[in-house]
Amino acid sequence: MKIMAKTVLASALALAIAGCGAEAPSAQNAAGQSKVALDNEANRHAYALGTVLGREVAANMEHLTETGIELDNAVVLAALSDALNDNTRMSDDEVQEAIMALVELSTNYAEEQSQVASEQNLQDGLAYQAENAAREGVIVTESGLQYEVITEGEGESPAAEDTVTVHYEGTLIDGTVFDSSYERDEPIAFPLNRVIPGWSEGVQLMNVGSKYRFVIPAELAYGSEERPGSPIPPNATLIFEVELLEIEKAESVSE
Structure with missing residues (x-):
């Protein structure tokens, strides 16, 4: 949202500095396009510049x-016409x-909408958790x-300081996949004490060779x-299917 706000400002500044002394064309063809001649390179360059600026302004107007x-x-x-002719009716300070x-x-509007969406995500997540728990x-x-056991393994379980190698798929409660090592066809290794709490707690419940499904509350x-x-919105409840492939024990620190 802040990026979009900056884009609005950037577009306005771009228009303000594009002073080349031309009058905006008024005549249009049947398709609603201007009738300016594009029969030489200079005009095509000018038209291209106007196209870029126009599309940027149009996108911001829509936003x-x-x-x-x-x-x-x-x-x-x-x-725009006044700015191109260096004859604006507002001072630079007034424009700014x-x-x-x-x-x-x-x-402010974007932040309000984000807060509304965040609260809705929280409520939707709580409802999903209640349904899943049953x-x-x-x-x-x-x-x-x-958590629920999909496949029970027979190997050992990791400790919080261990590094594990896993295959996994993460989805939102609406089924949207936001990350998957299966899609990349490459398992991932990481220390369990460097991931979100739900992951750290859940994987420690597993044995090598097992596959679990976790529903992780936002907190x-x-x-x-x-x-x-990130494809993960605020206050999102996350679902992971995790397959524990290997454990690398943390090295013990001698006194």
């Missing part, structure tokens, strides 16, 4: 509309102030971790943390 902020396209085009206010409105074969630990996963770029 702002989604946040409940309605802006008049005609005013935006008028301002207005843009920052727009960014703040957009950011299923035959599901065990709920004192922490709230839920044992990533909580309400918003992780930009």
Whole structure:
């Protein structure tokens, strides 16, 4: 959301500095396109630049509309024409102030929507956990971790300091797969004391050769943390199917 807000500002600044003294074309063809001639390289370059800027502004206008902020396209085009002719009706300070206010409105709306979604994720997760806990074969630990045995192994179990090699698939409660070593066709090794609490607790319950299904409440996963770029939303309950392949015991530290 902050990236989008910065993009709004960047677009406005890009338009403000693009002063090349041209008047905005008014004539259009039947398809609603401008009738400017594209019969030489300079015009094609100019049109390409305008296309990039126009699409960027259009994307931001669409985003702002989604946040409940309605802006008049005609005013935006008028301002663009004024800026291109270095004849703007607002000072640089006024432009900056207005843009920052727009960014703040957009950011506040995004944060409010994120909070609503986070709370909904929490409630949906609690409902899913309650339903899952009632299923035959599901065990709920004192922490709230839920697990069921798919395949029982016969090997040893890891300790919290050990490094394990596993195959796994992680999904959201709606079935969306957000990570899978099976899809990569490559198991992964990691120390159990460096993963989310639900993983650390759950894998220690397993034996080498076993496969478990875990339902991990948000507080044992990533909580309400918003992780930009991550497919895991805040307050998400996570589901993992984990196959324990190997254990590498931690080296004991001598006194």
